[in-house]
Amino acid sequence: xxxxxxxxxxxxxxxxxxxxxxxxxxxxxxxxxxxxxxxxxxxxxxxxxxxxxxxxxxxxxxxxxxxxxxxxxxxxxxxxxxxxxxxxxxxxxxxxxxxxxxxxxxxxxxxxxxxxxxxxxxxxxxxxxxxxxxxxxxxxxxxxxxxxxxxxxxxxxxxxxxxxxxxxxxxxxxxxxxxxxxxxxxxxxxxxxxxxxxxxxxxxxxxxxxxxxxxxxxxxxxxxxxxxxxxxxxxxxxxxxxxxxxxxxxxxxxxxxxxxxxxxxxx
Numbered sequence: 001x002x003x004x005x006x007x008x009x010x011x012x013x014x015x016x017x018x019x020x021x022x023x024x025x026x027x028x029x030x031x032x033x034x035x036x037x038x039x040x041x042x043x044x045x046x047x048x049x050x051x052x053x054x055x056x057x058x059x060x061x062x063x064x065x066x067x068x069x070x071x072x073x074x075x076x077x078x079x080x081x082x083x084x085x086x087x088x089x090x091x092x093x094x095x096x097x098x099x100x101x102x103x104x105x106x107x108x109x110x111x112x113x114x115x116x117x118x119x120x121x122x123x124x125x126x127x128x129x130x131x132x133x134x135x136x137x138x139x140x141x142x143x144x145x146x147x148x149x150x151x152x153x154x155x156x157x158x159x160x161x162x163x164x165x166x167x168x169x170x171x172x173x174x175x176x177x178x179x180x181x182x183x184x185x186x187x188x189x190x191x192x193x194x195x196x197x198x199x200x201x202x203x204x205x206x207x208x209x210x211x212x213x214x215x216x217x218x219x220x221x222x223x224x225x226x227x228x229x230x231x232x233x234x235x236x237x238x239x240x241x242x243x244x245x246x247x248x249x250x251x252x253x254x255x256x257x258x259x260x261x262x263x264x265x266x267x
Contacts, residue, residue, distance in 0.1 A: 028092055094110065
């Protein structure tokens, strides 16, 4: 449910909208596991399955593996077993927010008040002593045999520790506000607060966008003023050159008239 500490943060919304958002935030629930998920989430989960199929085909082909596309959203940042849970969280949020006019994009970002707000998931990992595999033990044995014959034998690089996902998820909104599983609550219990933070993030994005647009408008105005100054300067230069040419023509004309007058008087 939405915490009281969050309730003073929606001042940028009109009073009626604030009440509606807070009322919905106080009632966000994880949908039943058998309930059909949002269509964008279903499509994304299918995309994950397809990506994993193509990855398994490319395992033996290093060149293809290097040039493979980036993994879909959620893959790699959390354990495969945690992806359904993350999807249920997104599903709960969008189903609560759609009546407010919000939408979910194909990449599972939220359109809130016309702004695109992204959420990312990460999962804590436990550090465990690495147990050498059968292949690694074979490499070590071969190394020991080589070392008896050659002093320059190189020891195989085998890691000391393994890092294993432990199921504790974190949810971060636009790379800024983070909610984490902890001893006192799980993410599912903070969905109301997450919903409110999505609105706050959208407002921050809107302010940043308007600031950029204003800066761009001022830049264009300044560029226009500079162009106008350049045009005025060029026009003044052109006028000055034209005037100088006229003055020079006038001098020549005066000299010719004076010469003609002198010529006539002498003849």
